[in-house]
Amino acid sequence: MPLPRIPAEQLIGLARPVSSGLARAGAPVLGARLLNVLAHRVPERRLKADLLAEAAELELSHGLTPRRLRAAYAAELACADALSKQGNKAAATASAAKALMLAFHRVPHLDGLTSPLAEDPRGFTAALHRSRALRAVTKPRGRTEPAAPSPADRPLRLLIVNRANANFLPLITDWYERHPDVEVRTLDLAADPDLAPLAKGLGRIMARAVGSQAAYGRAVEQALRPHLDWADTVFVDWCSLGAAFVTLVDPGTTRVIVRLHSFEAFSYWPHIMDFSRVDDLVFVGTHVRDLTTAAVPRLLAEDAPRLSVIPNAMELFSYRRPKHPDARFTLGLVGIGQIAKDPRWAVEVLRLLRRHDDRYRLLLVGGDLNTESSPAVRLYHDRLERDLAKLELSGAVRRVGQTDDVPGVLEEIGTILSTSVRESFHCALVEGAASGAVPVVRDWPFFADADNGARTLFPPEWVVGTPEEAARRILEVTATEETWLKAGEAAAEHALSRWDWTVVRGDVDRLLLGGHRNVRP
Structure with missing residues (x-):
């Protein structure tokens, strides 16, 4: 049946x-x-x-x-x-x-x-x-007029825009505020009383893009237009909500530049943005550019923005200070507040080192993981705490916490680690290298099989594939005081000559000011 x-x-x-x-x-x-x-x-x-x-x-x-x-x-x-x-x-x-x-x-x-x-x-x-x-x-909505050339008869008006995250802007802002050929205004979309209520909401930004939400569109136009009309160039940091919001409005003759760091490539924002209203899209790493253009192929179309790669702005010479006597055996990981930093990888490296010499210890610098952000973070946090329990009791691991004096903390660190699964550039590692700490960089797994990644960004001797390789490199370079100091000095010279603001700012000038402007030495 x-x-x-x-x-x-x-x-x-x-x-x-x-x-x-x-x-x-x-x-x-x-x-x-x-x-x-x-x-x-x-x-x-x-x-x-x-x-x-x-x-x-x-x-x-x-x-x-x-x-x-x-x-x-x-x-x-x-x-x-x-x-x-x-x-x-x-x-x-x-x-x-x-x-x-x-x-x-x-x-x-x-x-x-x-x-x-x-x-x-x-x-x-x-x-x-x-x-x-x-x-x-x-669908490209375009602009009624092309971006105008930089003015020749007055200072260029530069509007620097962010939304609640200006972490990578202070050097750039300060430089152009002191530049004789530039007039600067800054705009935080999350702090401006008129713009803050408007610059939020994926749904209504998408709805406006297809012609709905007319009242919202009028409000955005009214709030943004004075800023766009004043500026010759708008520089929007982070290719996320703020950039999507700004491109809701026809910029007129104002040039629009957007910078993409890393997390945005793993978000939906580049997938809903109108890049026909962006003149230049700048990345801080070639590997992030490659990932983003693979995920968003319209960025490679003929009418796409110009793409460029410029490292983050960093003032590195202030990190050159004498090391503490015991720094040779001290590893440092600066920034542990995200799972992507994978501090458990650093703990495994420490365990391997201490099998050879129990003088090795680890400094963890920065705020802890936010366990409220997701269940995945809670799971990782709990495992990390179990890893650290005995090591902290024995003094092998010390947590410094959040600090405003990173150069001071780096005086204690002789080997600077990058244990991340992904990075756009990893400023903390480069700052550590500039301080004379020996860099040991995990071959960031998100990019390890790609054409570009940690191995193409940094000198090959800095980069390792496994905790075992990391331990071997550290044992080798710290074998004697002389070898450690020599390796640290070479790392500092490389970092300062490649990534200090005095080196990078010429590229930023050419991007923001245009080729006919004077690039200050």
Whole structure:
């Protein structure tokens, strides 16, 4: 006797509480698998997308990268495209925004030691480029007039824009505030009372891009226009919300330059920006440029912005100070507040070294991980704390915490580590090298198999592939006081000659001021 066929809706109604129960019992992967199997058997587009999203969110809520993340966000995009085909722009854009927030959730890309985007940038983002709804969002809106040349009869008016993060701007801002040929204004979109309420919200920025949200568009135009009309050049730091917001408005003859650091490449912002309103897109590392253009191929089109690579602005000579007597055996990791820094890798290097000589110790500099940001961070934090417990008690590890005197702390450090899985440039490492600490750089795994990465950015002897290689390099260069001092001196000379602001600022001048302007020595 054949068994009666259970309707899909009834089956799903039974499966959802079972899936949640499995997650509560510590088996979120099994719970997600159940929903994924059901989604595979459901023909209805909306229900399929909902089930795949529920499965993905179940794993994400437990700090796990969903096995079917691509399928989940692609299913939501299929719904967005169907709505777009029906002419329902508002619903299509909202659905596309939902897909983007799922695809670029922080757990798979920012709160782990791997990233599906880094592993396969073209494959991971392929569904985005096929999407009718997203193509409508990114359709070039252009500008009514081309950017004007820099004025020859008065100082260039430079507007430096950020949104709540000016960490990499002080040297640049100070330089141009003192430049006789430049008049500077700064604008923090998060602090300006008129702009702060407007410069937020993925959904409405996307909706405005397709012609909806007319009242919002008028408010943005009214708030931004005085700034754009004043400026000859706008420099927007971070290719994220602030840059997407600024490009909602036709810049007129004002030149627009955007700088992309690293995290933005793992976010949805470059995928919704109107780059037809950007004249130059500058990266701080060639490897980040390569990853970004692979994930956002329209950046390689003929009408794309000019692309350039310029390192971060750093004043390095102030880091040249005498080392403490015991610095030779002290490793330092500056900046441990993100999983991407992977301080557990540094702990493993320390363990290997102490098997040879228990004089080696590790200084961890900077604020701790924010365990409230995601379950993945909590998991990593707990493991790190277990790693550190005995080592701290024995004095092998010391946490310095947040400090305003990094040059002073570096006096104690003889070997500076970069243990990260990804970096755009790693200023703290370069500052350590400038101080005379010997650099030991993990071959950043997100870029290790790419054409460019740590091995092309730094001298080859600085870069290692494993904790064992790191330990061998440290043992070799610290074998004697003489070899350690010699290696540190060579590192300092390299850092100062390549990356000090006195070297880099010429490239920044050429970018911001234009070729006909005087580049100050």
